[in-house]
Amino acid sequence: MMPSEMMTRFVVVGLGVVGSSVAYWLLNRLYSSKEEDETELKKDADSDRKPSRARDNVVCLEDLTVSSSLSGDQVETLFMLLRSENPGVVERTVNTISNLAAFTTNQNVMREAGMLQEVMDILCSERSPAIQTSCCQALANLSLNLTNQPVLQSCLPYVVNKFIQSGEHGPGALSILQLLTNMTTMEDYHHYVYPAIPKLLQFSATQEAAVQLQALKVLVNLSCSKGSAETLLHSPVPPRFLTLLQSVPGDVQLRAMTFLANVISVQEDEVVSGTGDFKADSLHAVLYDNSGRDIYALALTLAVHSNEDIRKQASRVLVAKTLRYATQD
Numbered sequence: 001m002m003p004s005e006m007m008t009r010f011v012v013v014g015l016g017v018v019g020s021s022v023a024y025w026l027l028n029r030l031y032s033s034k035e036e037d038e039t040e041l042k043k044d045a046d047s048d049r050k051p052s053r054a055r056d057n058v059v060c061l062e063d064l065t066v067s068s069s070l071s072g073d074q075v076e077t078l079f080m081l082l083r084s085e086n087p088g089v090v091e092r093t094v095n096t097i098s099n100l101a102a103f104t105t106n107q108n109v110m111r112e113a114g115m116l117q118e119v120m121d122i123l124c125s126e127r128s129p130a131i132q133t134s135c136c137q138a139l140a141n142l143s144l145n146l147t148n149q150p151v152l153q154s155c156l157p158y159v160v161n162k163f164i165q166s167g168e169h170g171p172g173a174l175s176i177l178q179l180l181t182n183m184t185t186m187e188d189y190h191h192y193v194y195p196a197i198p199k200l201l202q203f204s205a206t207q208e209a210a211v212q213l214q215a216l217k218v219l220v221n222l223s224c225s226k227g228s229a230e231t232l233l234h235s236p237v238p239p240r241f242l243t244l245l246q247s248v249p250g251d252v253q254l255r256a257m258t259f260l261a262n263v264i265s266v267q268e269d270e271v272v273s274g275t276g277d278f279k280a281d282s283l284h285a286v287l288y289d290n291s292g293r294d295i296y297a298l299a300l301t302l303a304v305h306s307n308e309d310i311r312k313q314a315s316r317v318l319v320a321k322t323l324r325y326a327t328q329d
Contacts, residue, residue: 067100067106068103068105068106069103069105069106069109070100070105070106070109070110075109075110075113075115078093078096078097078115079113079115079118081093082094082115082118082119082122087127087128087131090122090127090131091128091130091131091134094119094122094131094134094135094138095134095137095138097110097115097119097138097142098134098137098138098141101138101141101142101144102141104145107142107144107145107147107148108145108147110142111142111145111147111148111151116139116142116148116151116152117151119135119138119139119142120135120139120152120154120155122135123135123136123139123155123158123159124155124158129172132162132172133171133172133175134175136159136172136175136176136178136179137175137178137179139152139155139179140175140178140179140181140182143179143182143183144182146186149182149183149186149188149189152183153183153188153189153192156183156189156192156193157192159176159179159180160180160192160193160195160196161195162176163176163177163180163196163199164195164196164199168203168206168208168211169208173203173211174210174211174214177203177211177214177215177217177218178214180193180196180218181214181217181218181221184218184221184222185221187224187225187227190221190222190225190227190228191227193218193222194222194228194231196218197219197222197228197231197232197235198235198236200215200218200219200222201215201219201235201236201237201238201241201283202238203215204216204219204238204241204244204256205238205239205240205241205243205244209249209252212252213249213251213252213255216244216252216255216256216259217255219255219259220255220258220259220262223258223259223262223263223266224262224266225266226266229263229266232263232283233263233278233282233283233284233287234278234279234282234283234284235282235283236279236281236282236283237281237282237283237286239281241256241286242286242294242295242298244256245257245260245295245298245302246298250307250310253302253307253310254307254309254310254313257299257302257310257313257314257317258313260287260295260313260317261313261314261316261317261320263283263287264287264316264317264320265316265320295317296317296318298314299314299315299317299318300314300318301314302314303315303318
């Protein structure tokens with residue numbers, strides 16, 4: 001006999017002994033306990049279903065990651081997961097979009113479905129740093145498709161402002177720089193990035209190798225445009241900038257020399273020789289004041305470097321410098 005049945009029998013039989021009021025109280029407590037047990041069971045069942053839904057989301061995202069051509073239903077699933085109230089689901093979904101963007105077909109499908117705007121909205125909604133980093137990485141991958149860039153340009157003011165406020169450590173700055181690198185391959189969007197030039201020059205001398213190289217890549221892109229000349233020449237240069245041309249990893253050395261060669265080569269005479277209010281730590285001062293002699297000497301050394309690309313960029317600097325000195329004489 002079950003304990004509850006025994007209790008019920010005892011109460012009924014014992015009415016005459018304990019009194020009707022006491023028996024009523026005992027019965028009420030008995031059935032109240034049963035209702036509480038049923039409520040707890042319902043809660044346990046609900047909690048069992050929640051992890052199941054989470055597992056379903058993970059399985060769904062894993063299936064999507066290997067898709068080289070998204071279907072309409074899969075796009076709808078991505079939208080649904082992006083709008084989840086669970087930050088972990090949103091982050092994993094954005095990471096999935098980043099992986100899917102490896103395929104050109106998916107880049108086009110996501111643009112036509114309006115998913116680029118959805119990711120940009122999440123980025124600009126001040127979510128967690130992890131989600132924002134994932135958004136920048138996804139947008140960087142999507143920006144490899146030039147057709148996507150006119151859509152993505154609207155997020156650049158926010159991204160540049162975020163970069164200016166960022167530190168050099170952590171993945172946040174690196175993912176932003178990767179996005180800016182891709183968005184500056186064409187001159188159309190250079191003007192958005194002008195406010196970030198001082199910060200880019202600062203990061204070009206950081207000890208964070210990945211951030212340093214990516215900052216130099218953006219500077220190389222910007223230096224190809226004559227429109228960036230004034231901002232570049234007025235921007236402060238870190239004291240150790242010239243050491244990038246010496247004993248540093250080859251990739252950094254090449255980008256630094258290419259940047260300087262571009263700046264020297266593309267400037268118009270009236271810009272270069274102007275008497276503007278250039279400060280002592282400006283790029284103009286490094287290129288054309290006393291430090292300019294140091295660059296010329298470094299270029300002479302690098303002109304016989306073992307790396308052909310570095311030799312080529314050093315030769316560009318030497319030619320531009322020689323022409324300038326000849327003009328001054």
